[in-house]
Amino acid sequence: MRSKMQRLMGASALALVMSLAPIPSVAVDRDFVVADIELEGLQRIAPGTVLTYLPVSVGDSIAAGQSADIIRALFATGFFSDVSLRRRDDVLIVVMEERPAINEIRISGNRDIKTDQLLDALRQVGMARGRVFNRTVLERMENELLQQYFARGKYNVQVDVEVESLARNRVDVVIDIAEGRVARIQQVRVVGNEVLSERELTRRLESGSKRWYNPFSRRNQYSRQKLAGDLETLRSRYLDDGYVNFNIDSTQVTLTPDRRDIYVTINLDEGEQYVVREINLAGNLIVSEEELRSLLEIAPGDVFSRRQITNSANAISRRLGDEGYAFANVNPIPELTEEGNEVALTFFVDPGQRVYVRRINFTGNARTQDEVFRREMRQMEGGWYSTSNVERSRVRLQRLPYVENVNLETRRVPGTDDQVDLDISVTERLSGSFMVGLGYSQSQGLLFNTSLSQDNFFGSGNRVSVAFNNSSVNRIYSFSFFNPYYTIDGVSRGFDIFYRETDAAEADISRYSSDRFGLSVTYGIPLTEFNTFRITPGFESVRIKTSDRTPNEITDFLRDNDGPDFNLYTLNASLTHDTRDRTVFAERGNLQRVNLEVALPGSDLEYYRVDYRNQYFLPVRENLTLKLHGEAAYGDAYGNTSDLPFFEKYFAGGTRSVRGFRDFSLGPTDSNNDAFGGNFRVAGGAELIFPPPFLDNMPSVRVSLFLDAGQVYASYDDFDAGEIRYAVGAGMTWLSPVGALTFSLAKPLNDKPEDRTQSFQFNIGASF
Template sequence: MKRYLLSLLVGCAAIPYVALADTFVVSDIRINGLQRVSAGTVFNSIPVGAGDEVDDQTVVETTRALFKTGYFQDIRLSRDGNILVISVVERPAISSIDIDGNKAIETKKLLEGLKQAGLSQGEIFQKATLEAVRLELERQYVGQGRYGVKVNTDVEPLPRNRVALKINIKEGAVAKIKHINIVGNKVFPTDDLLELFELQPSGMFSFYSNDDKYSREKLSGDLERLRSYYFDRGYVNFNIASTQVSISPDKEKVYITVNVNEGNKFTIKDVKLAGDLVVPETEMKSLVGVKEGQTFSRKELTKTEEQILQRLGNEGYTFANVNTIPQPHDNNTVSITFFVDPGKRTYVRRVNFVGNTKTEDEVLRREMRQMEGAWASTDKIEQSRTRLERLGYFKQVNVETPAVPGTTDQIDVNYAVEEQPSGSVQATLGFSQGSGLILGGNISQSNFLGTGNKVNLGLNTSKVRTLYRFGFIDPYYTVDGVSRGFNVFYRTTDFEEADISNYSTDVWGGDVTFGYPISETERLSFGFGLDNTDVSTGSNTAQQIVDFIDKEGDSFLNYKFNLGWNESTLNRGILATDGYSQSIGLELALPGSDLKFYKLNYTGQIFTPITEKLTLHLKTNLGYGDSFGGTSELPFYENYYAGGFGSVRGFKNNTLGPRAVRKDNNDDDPIGGNILVEGTAEVIFPMPFIKDQRSVRSAVFLDAGNVFDSDCGDDEKNCSNADFGELRYSLGFGVTWITGLGPLTFSLAKGLNADSSDETEVFQFALGQSF
C-alpha cells in the first residue's frame, strides 16, 4: 500500500503543469513502455479518452486505475501539447518456478497452491505475493509439526523483463511428542484419558503408527474426544481451561500440557418436548433416548436429535431443526428440552443421476423408492441409494439434496455414481490352481450393455471342464420387479483332473427361473429344468461309483424343480462392508426322472464393523442331500465337496471328506458326501499403501469345514456322519482385487489340524473367477 501511494505521488509530481488551471482537451493518448501488456488493456482501464477534458482529478483517477490492474510498478503522466503521454514500467513476468527440497508435500500440490495465490508461469510477479506464499508454506509445515522448517526464496532477473523464481525448502524433521500431561483431572485417571488421544508419546511401534508426530489438527481432534468423554458421562460444566504446547530448543521434541476443569456430575431431572410436533407426541416421545434419573450424556442427546430429525425427514420435513436446551440446576441435575422446528414440508422436484457413463438411467431409476413430485423422505432417499449400491455396478454412490433456487419447499435429489467392472468373469483368459489354464471366448456380464440384464454366453475350456453356455436374466421382467431367467448348457467334466475320482460326465440341459420380491430385502424364486447326464468311468474308478452305475445305469435324464428364498441387507453388491445376507435353496428331482433325489442348501454371511477401519465377516455354507423313491442314494456326481477357494483355504480343492477306494488297488480319491458344513471368520482391514480401497479387499481369516456322509460304505475312507470334531481348520491371509479382467484372488493359508489323508496347499490363487 505504501508503494502504491508513493508511486501515485511520484506520478502526480511528474506532471506539475497539469493543474486545474491548465485543463486541456485530449486530442490523442500516447503510451510508452509497454512490453507484454497490450495497449487495449490500458485504454480499457483508464477513465479518459480522446476528446475528454483532463484536470487534476482526472490525473489522479487515471493513475489509480492503472495501478489497480496490477500490471505496472511505475506510472508517469505528462503532456505533449494536447497529447496525454502515459509512461509505464511493467512488472516482470514469471518465466519459471523451481521448487527444491520438498518431500512431505508434493511439488504438484505446491504448484497448484502457488497458482491459486497468483504465482504461476506467465503471471505478473509481485514480491509481496511471494513473501505471503513463503509465510504460508512455513505455516503449513509448522502445522505438520516441522518446527525447524525454513523456506528461502530467490528472484533471478531474466532478459525481456522476466524473472525466475526459486523456492528452496528445508523441511526439517517432524517434532516428536516426548510427554503428554493432563492437569486438573480427579475423577478419571490420566492413563485412561490419554488412551482417548490419537497423539501419543514416542513408543516401540511409533515408527509404524506415526502417533508420536505432533499435528495441530490431531491435537484438536484429541481435545474434542476428551470433551465428549466427559460430556457423555454427566460432566455438563467440563471445560479445557488451557493447552500448552512447548518445543525443545532443538525443535525436535514436543511437550503437551492440557489443563481441565471437570466440574460436577449431573443427572437428568426431566425431559420435555416443545415446538411444533407435527408427528404425534406419543410417537415422538418413543424416539427420546434419555430418561429421568439417567446420567447426562451429550451422545444420547445427539442420538435423540438425529432420531427425531430422521422421523421428521421421513414425513417430508427435510430442513427441520431440533435444538436441545439443557437447564442445569444447583442440585447437580439438569432439565432437558428438545425444541422441534419442522419448517415447511419439502417436495422433490427432480431425481437426477450423474456418473453412469455405461449404465442406462432407466436401470437406476427403477431402483428409486423416492418419487418425483412426492414429499421428500429421508428414509426413502437413503433406501434408494442403498439399492443402487447393492446392484454391484458401482464403486460408490453418493447423494445430495440441494434446495431448488427461488423456492423454500422443493429440493432436487442428485445421485452421483462411479462405475466399476461388473460380472464375475469378464476375461477370455484365466488361471486357477484347481483348473489350470482357463481359455475361452465369452461374455459374462451382470450389467450387459448397461441394461441391468445378466448375460452369460460363450465357451470355457480347461483341463477339468469344457462348458458351452448361454444364460439370460432380466431382473425387471415386470415393472413390479419380477425377474425371469433361462439357461442352456453343455458341459463335460473330467473329475480325475480335479483331484476327484477317475470318472467323467457329459451333461446337457437348461432351466427357466422366476423371482418375486416379497419385501425390500427378500425374494422368492422358483424354476423348472432338465438335464441329461452320461457317466464314463476310467480303468481304475472308485468301487463306490462302479457299484452305483451297476445299480442305476450310466445315463440319467432328470426333471428338476428349484425353490429358493434369499434376503440381503448388504450395503454393496460387491465387496460389502456392512449388513447381512442369507439364502435357502431346494433342488428336487421330479417324478418321471431317472433318479429321485433332493438337495437343501443354506448360505449366510454378516458384516459387522469393529472399528472405523476393521470389519468382522462371518460366513457359513450348509448343505444336505439324499435320495428317495427307488433311488438307492444321492447320485455321486451330485455330492458336496470341500477344500480350496470358497471353502476351506489351505487345503487342495475338493479333497476334504470321504475318499473312495479304487477297484483295482488300494489308492483312494475324494468322493464327496451328502452333508456339507463350512464356516469362515474374517477380519477385513485396509490394504496398506492402496488409496482406493473400494476395489480391493484384504483380510486375515479362520476357515472351518468338511464333508460328511450319512451312509458311509465299506470302501470309503475318512468317512463319518456329521461330526464337528472332524472339522478341518485353516488360518491365513487373503486378498481380492476387482480388475478389468475380473476378480484376482489369492490366499496364504496353513491347515491347522490336517491328518495324513488330507492334501494341503499353502498358496492358492485364481484370475478370472469369483470366489
C-alpha cells in the same frame, strides 16, 4: 579566437543537454488546465487501463501540489515500479516504468505436496502466471510455502527463490524446495486426567508413536489438522461419558532443537459427570410423542452422552422425513443444574414445510438408459418426500454391478417452499469385458479362461455372458442371459446353458470323470423390498466315465441305478432375504438363503438337496466389520434311487469353507482313501474385516482375521460335533480386473493325522 570557439561549443553543448533533459515536473506555483494527456513507458498495460486509474482527465484543472495525489493513485494499482509527471505547455505527460509480468513459476523438489496445490497457495498471495511481479510479495510467498509444509509436520523444509529476468519485461520465478522429513512424534502426554487413564485416552488418537504391529503407519507424523481432530476425539469421548463441562485448557507442541522430533502435551480439565434428569419433547411433533420417544437412545437416569443425543435427534429427523418433512430441524437443548450434576434435556422439533418431489434428475449415465435407473427408485416423482425411500433408492442404485458410485442431493425448487428435486449423479463403471486369462489355483491347477460378458447389454441393464474355462479339473462352456426386469413389477427371468467336463481325480476326489450338459430358465419374484423367491426348472444330461481305479462306491452306484448315463429333470427353488448395504465388501446387513434342489420324479435319478446359509455383517466401528456366517446342507435320494448321487455330494475344506485344510479334503473317503463327499455338511465361522492399514486409498482390497469351522458327514445320523474341524488365520481379498483374488494363511486347531492340511492357500490369475 580559440576562446570564442570554445565558448560557442560550450553554449551548443549546453543547449543540446537542455534539449535532452527531462521536462520539469508540473509547476506547483500555478494551476493549469489539461489540454491533453500523453503516456510514456507502457509495454503490456493498455493506455485505457491507465486512464481508468488516473484521477485527472482532459479539461480538468490541476491545482498546485496535486501531482503527489496523481502519482500515489497510479502506484496504488501495483502495476508500476516508478511514476513521474511532466508538463509541456498544457499537456500532461505521465512517465511510467511497469513492473515485470510473471511468465512462469517453476517449482522443483516437492514430493509431499503436489505442484498444483502449491500454485493454488501462491495464487492466494498474489503470485500467479500472468500477474504483475512484486518483489515485496516474495517474503509473503516464501512464508506461505513454509506454512504449507509446517502444517504437514515438515519443519526442516528449505525454500530457495530465484527471479530470472526475460525479454519484454518478464520474469520467471524459480522455486527450489528441500522438503526434509516429517518431524516424528515421540510422545503424546495427557495432563489433568483422573477418571480415564492416559493410555485409554491416547490409544485411539491419530497422533502418537507408531504401533508395533504396523510398521507402515503414519501415526507418528505430525500435522496440525490431525492434532485438531485428536482434540475433538478427546472432547467427544468425555462428552459421551457425561462430562459436560470438559475443557482442553492448552496444547503444547515442543520441537527438539534439530527439528526432527516432537513432544505433544495436552492439558485438560475433566469437570464433573452429569446424568439426565428428564427428557422433554417440544415444538410441532407431527407424529405422536410416544412414537418419537421410542426413537430416543437416551433415557432419564442415563449418563449424559452427546453421541446418544445426536443419534436420537437424527432418528427423529429421519422419522419426520418419512412424513415428507425433508428439512426438519431437531435441536437438543441441555439445561444444567449444579446441584446433583443433572441435565434436563429438551428436544425442540421444527418440522418445517412438508414437501413433495417434483422431479428426479439423473446425470452421468452416458451408456445406461434412464429407465434402468428409474425402475430402481423407491421415491416416486409427485409423491411426498420420504427419507427412507430416498436412502433405499440410493442403496439399490449402488448395488447395480455397472454403477461405481452414487451421489444424491435434495434441492429446493426455486420460487416454492413445498417442492424439491432429487439430483442423482451416477458414476458408471465398465460393464462389458472381453477377457483372456491365465492363472493358477491350488485346487484346479493351471487355469485358462476366455469370456465375453456384458452386465449392461446396450444400456438395458440385462446381463449377457459367453465363457470358456479350462483347467486340469474342469472344462466349461457356458452361455447365460438375465433380464432383472422381465416385467414392470420387477420379476426377473434368465436363461442358462452349459457343457462341463470334469476330471474329479485331478481335485483329489474319487477317480471318475463326467460330461454334463444342462439348460435352465430362472424366474425371480420379489415378495418384499428385501425378500425374493426364485424358481429354476431345468434339464441336465450326465455321463459318467470310469476307469480301473474307480472305487467300488461309484461302480456299485452306477450298477444299482442303471448308469452310466442319466437324464435329470431338475427344479431349484430358493428364498432370499438380503438387507446388505452392498453386494461386495458389505459393512452392515443380513443375507439369508434357503435353497431346495430336486431331481423330479421321472428322472433317471431321484434326489433332493436342501441348503440354508446365513451371513450377518455388523459394523464394530469405522472401517471394521464383524462377519458371522453359518451353513447347514443336507441331501438324500428318494424313490428307487439308492443314494444321493456321488457327483452331487457335499465337500468341505479350502478357501470357500474351512481354510487351513485342503480343498474337498474334509469328510468321508472312498475305498481308495480319496475324498468321496457326504450327504450332510455344516460350516460357519467369524471374521473381522478391515481395509489394509498399510495401503491407503485401496477400496478394492480387504484383509481379515478369521475363525473357520466345518465338517461333512456321510449322513445326518453320523453327525458328531467333536469331528468339526477348526482353523484360525488371516486372509486378503483383492477385487482385481480379472476377478476376486483370495489369499489366506491359516493354522488348523484340531487336525488329526489323517487330515490333509494346507496353511497357505490362494487363487490367483492375471490377464494377458
